[in-house]
Amino acid sequence: MGFQQGLSGLNAASKNLDVIGHNIANANTTGFKSSRAEFAEAVASAVGSASGQNSGIGVNVAAVTQQFRQGPITTTGNNLDVAINGNGFFVVRQPDGSTAYTRAGNFGLDKQGNLKTVQGDNVMGYPVDATTGKVLAGGQPVPMVFPSGQPIAAKTTTKIDVSLNLDARATPAAGNSTATPPVPATPRATYGTSINVYDSQGVPTPVQMYFEKDAASNTWKVYDGLDDPTASPPKVATLLTTLVFDASGKITSGSPVTGVQIKSSNPNAPTPGTINGTAGVTLDFSNVSQFGSKFAVSSLKQDGYTSGALTGINVGNDGSIVATYSNGVTRTEGQLALAAFTNTQGLGAVGDNKWVETSDSGPALNGTAESGTFGSLRSGALEDSNVDLTAELVNMMTAQRAYQANAQTIKTQDQVFSTLVNLR
Numbered sequence: 001m002g003f004q005q006g007l008s009g010l011n012a013a014s015k016n017l018d019v020i021g022h023n024i025a026n027a028n029t030t031g032f033k034s035s036r037a038e039f040a041e042a043v044a045s046a047v048g049s050a051s052g053q054n055s056g057i058g059v060n061v062a063a064v065t066q067q068f069r070q071g072p073i074t075t076t077g078n079n080l081d082v083a084i085n086g087n088g089f090f091v092v093r094q095p096d097g098s099t100a101y102t103r104a105g106n107f108g109l110d111k112q113g114n115l116k117t118v119q120g121d122n123v124m125g126y127p128v129d130a131t132t133g134k135v136l137a138g139g140q141p142v143p144m145v146f147p148s149g150q151p152i153a154a155k156t157t158t159k160i161d162v163s164l165n166l167d168a169r170a171t172p173a174a175g176n177s178t179a180t181p182p183v184p185a186t187p188r189a190t191y192g193t194s195i196n197v198y199d200s201q202g203v204p205t206p207v208q209m210y211f212e213k214d215a216a217s218n219t220w221k222v223y224d225g226l227d228d229p230t231a232s233p234p235k236v237a238t239l240l241t242t243l244v245f246d247a248s249g250k251i252t253s254g255s256p257v258t259g260v261q262i263k264s265s266n267p268n269a270p271t272p273g274t275i276n277g278t279a280g281v282t283l284d285f286s287n288v289s290q291f292g293s294k295f296a297v298s299s300l301k302q303d304g305y306t307s308g309a310l311t312g313i314n315v316g317n318d319g320s321i322v323a324t325y326s327n328g329v330t331r332t333e334g335q336l337a338l339a340a341f342t343n344t345q346g347l348g349a350v351g352d353n354k355w356v357e358t359s360d361s362g363p364a365l366n367g368t369a370e371s372g373t374f375g376s377l378r379s380g381a382l383e384d385s386n387v388d389l390t391a392e393l394v395n396m397m398t399a400q401r402a403y404q405a406n407a408q409t410i411k412t413q414d415q416v417f418s419t420l421v422n423l424r
Contacts, residue, residue, distance in 0.1 A: 086375015
């Protein structure tokens with residue numbers, strides 16, 4: 001009698017309903033990937049059968065496979081929410097030290113500054129070289145950590161970049177009393193600017209730069225201050241450099257100026273009393289021009305800063321993690337690691353929106369967003385579940401009908417069997 005076929009059909013339909021129910025339950029789970037029950041025919045071979053015909057004995061659930069298609073991306077406005085648009089998985093380290101992979105990018109910082117998932121796993125990435133400031137991609141990913149509990153240390157100024165225009169129409173600073181009409185002297189304070197620099201303790205010191213037009217053609221002298229003959233002893237500014245320009249207004253000599261000694265305003269300044277010890281500070285005037293327009297400062301930049309606390313984190317499309325600090329410093333602190341697999345379907349699900357590599361998936365291929373086959377990242381957004389709720393409800397009705405039909409075959413077989421038993 002054919003009870004076996006009906007029973008296998010009931011089991012298969014029941015398993016299908018379990019899978020559909022699991023999908024529906026996770027319709028709002030971040031980064032969830034829906035599953036699908038795969039069925040296969042069960043056949044019993046007839047030994048020695050001349051016709052070669054085999055007898056069907058029902059159905060098996062061959063596998064339950066996950067569908068790794070892209071889920072919708074929803075904007076959240078939280079900078080630590082990150083969605084993957086395309087191929088790849090975030091790499092996380094679980095509390096037991098093992099590595100797992102996830103598409104759920106709802107991250108956050110703990111009180112120690114560790115970037116973690118909602119399950120408490122460390123989010124992995126590539127650190128930044130302290131010397132060059134470049135991301136060390138290509139090595140082994142490490143946990144991403146930010147100085148949220150204490151401020152970042154101050155950095156000593158080593159270089160000042162000056163970008164400005166000196167008026168080519170300016171007359172020599174000394175003037176010319178014999179000319180007709182006489183040319184008055186131009187006070188040194190006419191063309192000047194200043195910028196704060198920092199010692200190793202983060203104490204700011206203003207650096208002044210005054211520009212005087214020299215009697216020589218296309219030549220300017222740069223001083224570190226103004227003369228004060230009334231001071232005791234009289235104060236005389238130091239000549240920092242002489243800038244020479246060509247006929248087109250481009251600088252030809254006088255830059256850079258290395259080893260400039262700047263006395264710190266910090267009474268406890270190290271090495272001793274200067275910003276950067278015997279090395280001094282480099283002044284770069286390569287972006288100074290001499291055109292026929294008014295004196296104008298385009299930008300003054302220096303590479304030092306005082307200490308500062310973490311105020312914000314942003315993630316770029318390539319996974320670069322840019323931190324902002326209260327001292328105005330914005331710098332890259334790392335880059336999120338992504339992983340891909342030769343056979344994504346072979347990954348093993350371990351719950352909590354995580355997978356682990358298996359022999360079927362192959363080893364993880366580590367990389368970064370927007371490189372190779374990896375997708376891009378979107379900060380302030382999350383990838384939603386890829387469950388199609390309408391399709392799942394239709395599938396549920398189909399599975400329900402299949403269950404009822406298989407139950408009916410068992411009922412019919414029972415009626416046939418009862419008829420045979422009652423024959424007299």
